Amino acid sequence: MKPGTRLKSAACDTEVMVIRCADGQIECGGSPMGEAKPADAAPLSADFSAGTLMGKRYVDADGKYELLCVKPGKGSLSVDGVALVVKDAKPLPASD
Amino acid sequence: MDQTRAHPSHSPSGQCGPALPLARWAGRQLQAMAHDHGLPALAALSGAALMGERGSNNGYTINGRISAGLGGSRLLKTRDGGWFALTLIRDVDRELLPALFCDAGFDGSVEGAIGAAAARFDCAELVERGRALGLPVASADEVPVTPAVEVLMQGQNRGRGPTASYGNFAASPARPELVEGRWRSAGADTLRRAQDERRWGKFPAQFSGHRLSGHRPLVIDLSAIWAGPLAGHLFWQAGMEVVKVESRSRPDLIRRDDPATFDLINQGKANVLVDFASEREKAALIALIRRADVVIESSRPRALKHLGIDAEALVREVPGLVWLSVTGHGARGEAANWVGIGNDCGVAGGLSRAMAELTGEIGFVGDAVADPLTGITAAREGLAALRSGMAQRIGLSMSAIAAMALAEERAHDRAAIDAELRAWGSSIGAPFPHVPRRALQAEVRAIGADTARYLPELAPC
Numbered sequence: 241m242k243p244g245t246r247l248k249s250a251a252c253d254t255e256v257m258v259i260r261c262a263d264g265q266i267e268c269g270g271s272p273m274g275e276a277k278p279a280d281a282a283p284l285s286a287d288f289s290a291g292t293l294m295g296k297r298y299v300d301a302d303g304k305y306e307l308l309c310v311k312p313g314k315g316s317l318s319v320d321g322v323a324l325v326v327k328d329a330k331p332l333p334a335s336d
Numbered sequence: 337m338d339q340t341r342a343h344p345s346h347s348p349s350g351q352c353g354p355a356l357p358l359a360r361w362a363g364r365q366l367q368a369m370a371h372d373h374g375l376p377a378l379a380a381l382s383g384a385a386l387m388g389e390r391g392s393n394n395g396y397t398i399n400g401r402i403s404a405g406l407g408g409s410r411l412l413k414t415r416d417g418g419w420f421a422l423t424l425i426r427d428v429d430r431e432l433l434p435a436l437f438c439d440a441g442f443d444g445s446v447e448g449a450i451g452a453a454a455a456r457f458d459c460a461e462l463v464e465r466g467r468a469l470g471l472p473v474a475s476a477d478e479v480p481v482t483p484a485v486e487v488l489m490q491g492q493n494r495g496r497g498p499t500a501s502y503g504n505f506a507a508s509p510a511r512p513e514l515v516e517g518r519w520r521s522a523g524a525d526t527l528r529r530a531q532d533e534r535r536w537g538k539f540p541a542q543f544s545g546h547r548l549s550g551h552r553p554l555v556i557d558l559s560a561i562w563a564g565p566l567a568g569h570l571f572w573q574a575g576m577e578v579v580k581v582e583s584r585s586r587p588d589l590i591r592r593d594d595p596a597t598f599d600l601i602n603q604g605k606a607n608v609l610v611d612f613a614s615e616r617e618k619a620a621l622i623a624l625i626r627r628a629d630v631v632i633e634s635s636r637p638r639a640l641k642h643l644g645i646d647a648e649a650l651v652r653e654v655p656g657l658v659w660l661s662v663t664g665h666g667a668r669g670e671a672a673n674w675v676g677i678g679n680d681c682g683v684a685g686g687l688s689r690a691m692a693e694l695t696g697e698i699g700f701v702g703d704a705v706a707d708p709l710t711g712i713t714a715a716r717e718g719l720a721a722l723r724s725g726m727a728q729r730i731g732l733s734m735s736a737i738a739a740m741a742l743a744e745e746r747a748h749d750r751a752a753i754d755a756e757l758r759a760w761g762s763s764i765g766a767p768f769p770h771v772p773r774r775a776l777q778a779e780v781r782a783i784g785a786d787t788a789r790y791l792p793e794l795a796p797c
Contacts, residue, residue: 244438244465257468259435295470295638295673308435310468 241266246310247273250282254292254313259306266307268292269315288323290316298324353398353769354759356391356702357687358709359384360752361745365712369570373719377573384771386566386712390597391703391768400699400764406593409679411476411688411698412451418459419476419698421683422450422466432469436462472664472675474684476698480736482666485717489648491727494656552577553629553722557605558645560588562597562678562704563734564634564662566711567718569601571630572778574719578604579790581621582783584611591783599780608791609784618644620791626654630718634662637672651729658721659729660714667731676734678704685738687757694754695761702760703768706734709741 245258251269258266266273270285292298292309298317299306305319306327317324362383370379390396396404403409408425424430424444434442437453444450454462459475466473555578557568565580565588572578580602582588587609591598608624611617622645625631633640633647640647651659661667664676665684676684682705683689692698714732721728745753788795 242438243435243440243442246468257435257465259432259469260440308432308469 245275247275247307248277249273249313249315250278251284251288252292252313252315253311254309254315254317255311256292256298256307256317257310259297259308260304261306262304264305264319266305267318267321268313270318271315284315288316288318289314292317293326297327299327300324353767354763355756356384356388356769357691357753357756357760358702358705358741358745359387361741361748362387362708362712364748365716369574369716369719373574373723375574375719377575378570381570381573382771383712384769385774387702387705387708388769388771389600389774390562390594392771393596393773394594396703396768398699398760398763398766398768400697403679403700404703404768409472409677409683409700410450411683411700412454414454414457414459414462416458419683419688419692420454420459420462421474421476421680421688422454422462423472423677423680425677429471432471435469436466436471467674470673470675472677472680474676474680474735476683476686476689476692478684478735479686480665480684480733480739481671482668482731482733482736484733484736484740485713486666486668486731486733488661488667488729488731489651491651491653491657492655493727494725554627555579555630555632556581556625556628557632559632559634559662561590561634562601562707563710564632564660564714565590565601566708567632567660567662567714568605569603570712570715571718572604574715576630578606579608579624579786580605580781581608581610584609585613587783599776600774603776603780604778605781606786606790607781607783608787610787610791612643615644617791617794620793621645622650623793624790625650625657628654629656629722630658630660632660632662632714632718636663636675637667647729651727655727656722656725657727658718660718661729661731662710662714663731663733665735666733667729671733676706678707678734681706681710681734682738684735685740685742687738687742690742691757691761694758697761697764699761699764701757706738710734710737713737713740 241258241261243258243260246255247258247266248255249268250271254268270288271282291314292312294309294312296309297306300319307317360383366378366381366383370376391404394405398404401411409421409423412420412422414420430444433444434440442453463473463475553576555568555571555576557565557578557580559565568578610621647659651657664681665671665674679700682701685706687701687705688698691701710732717730721730
C-alpha cells in the first residue's frame with residue numbers, strides 16, 4: 241500500500257486517501273477497505289459505525305497510519321480492529 | 337482613465353519594471369463602480385495600485401516559475417508536458433507530499449526533489465490527487481469549472497421583509513432606489529427612518545468621503561489575507577461601516593506576515609475578535625450578522641459550518657442581506673472543497689499559459705493576481721446586489737475571475753494585454769513595477785478594539 245492510494249469502504253460511502261501506512265489491514269465499518277468497491281456491500285459493524293467526517297485526518301496511537309477522509313460515510317475507520325482517531329487539523333481558508 | 341501602459345513604469349529610485357498585466361482591467365472596474373453608483377472615492381483609486389502595491393511596497397522581484405514575495409507557489413513540469421502549480425505555505429501541507437507523489441520515502445527538503453517527483457506524473461493526476469488532499473494546486477491548462485460570479489440563492493427583498501415591528505405607518509417599507517445618481521428610499525419618510533435607519537432607511541445620499549448622512553450600510557468582513565479584505569476595503573472607501581471579524585485562535589495571518597499591506601486594506605474597519613470555540617460568542621456574532629447589509633467570507637463550506645454559521649439560512653431569513661462567498665474554485669459542488677490561493681488560481685485561470693504562448697516561457701503573472709482581481713469583482717457584485725435590495729448569496733471563484741478578466745481584457749485591447757504579458761514574461765529578475773505608496777486615510781484599529789461596541793452581549797455583567 242502506497243501513500244496517495246484512494247481506498248473505498250465495503251460497508252458505507254466512506255473514501256479515504258492514504259497519507260501514511262504500514263502493513264496492517266485498513267478497515268471501515270469493520271470490513272477491509274480496497275481500491276475498488278465490492279459488488280456486494282459488507283454489513284456495517286455496530287462497533288465501527290460512528291461515521292467519518294469529510295476532510296478529517298484519522299491516525300493511530302503509534303503514528304504509523306494516517307488517512308484523510310475524502311468522502312464521508314456511516315462507518316468508522318480502524319486498522320486490524322483498532323479504531324483510528326481524528327487528528328487535530330488546522331482550518332484553512334478557501335482563498336489566499 | 338488608464339492606470340498602466342505596456343511600457344515600463346519608473347520609480348523615483350530609478351528602478352523600473354514592466355506594467356502589471358490586467359491592472360487596466362482593474363482600473364476599469366473601479367471607474368465603472370464609481371460611475372454606476374456615484375462613488376467618487378472609488379474613481380480616485382488606481383487599478384495598478386490595488387494590484388501592485390503589495391509587490392511594490394515590499395520590493396518584490398519577478399521570479400518566473402517561483403511566485404513573487406515569499407515564493408510559496410511553484411510551477412512544475414509534468415510527465416505529459418503540462419505545468420502543475422503547487423503552493424506550499426503550511427507545514428501541514430508538506431506532510432501531504434508523500435501522498436501527493438505516492439512515495440512513502442519522499443523528502444521534500446532535498447533540493448530538486450519536488451520537481452523530480454512532479455515529472456513522474458501526468459498533470460491531471462497530480463491536480464486530482466492534490467485537490468482531494470486539500471492542497472492548493474492547479475494546472476496551467478485547466479478550465480475553471482464554476483462561473484466567475486454565481487448567485488447561489490436568493491432570499492427576500494429588503495422592501496418585502498417582516499413588517500410587524502414597524503407599526504401602523506410602515507406596512508410596506510420601501511427599498512432604496514437610485515434617483516439622479518443618489519441612493520434614496522422610494523417614498524422615504526422620516527418616521528420610518530427613525531424606527532430603523534439601518535435596514536429600511538435612506539441609503540446614504542453621498543458615498544463620497546466620510547461625510548455621510550442617513551443610513552450607512554453595515555458590512556461584516558469575516559475573510560482573511562487579501563481578496564475578501566480588499567472587497568471590504570472598497571466598501572469602506574465607498575463610505576460603508578465595515579467590521580472586520582477575526583478568530584481568537586487564528587487571526588488574519590497577513591497581520592503578522594505583511595503588516596503594511598494589512599494596514600492598507602483594513603484601515604478604517606472596526607475590529608472584532610471572536611472565540612469560535614464559545615457558543616456565546618458565536619451567537620453574538622450571528623446577532624451582529626442579522627443586523628448587517630453585507631457579509632464577506634472566504635471559508636470552505638465545511639469550515640463555515642464548523643464555525644456554526646449557516647450562510648443560506650441567514651440569507652433566507654434576513655431581507656436584503658448580501659452574502660459574498662469568496663472561494664478558490666467555486667462555492668458549489670465538489671469544487672467548493674478545493675483550496676486555492678492567489679497564485680495558483682491565476683494559473684488555473686489560464687494567465688500563465690497565456691503568457692507562455694507569447695514568450696515560450698511559463699511563469700507566474702503578477703503577485704497573487706487572482707486575489708486583487710477577486711476583491712474588486714466582489715465589491716462590484718456586492719454593490720449591484722445591495723442596490724437591487726434582494727437578499728442573495730453570491731459565489732465568487734478566484735480562478736474563474738482570473739480567466740474572466742483575461743478574456744475581457746483581450747476583448748478590450750488584445751494588443752495591449754499581449755504586450756504586457758510578453759513584457760512580464762521577459763522580465764525575470766526585474767523588480768515589480770513601482771506604484772506610489774498609498775497614505776493611510778484612517779486609523780488601523782487594534783485587534784479586538786471594537787468587540788464590546790459591536791457585540792454588547794459579551795460585556796461582563
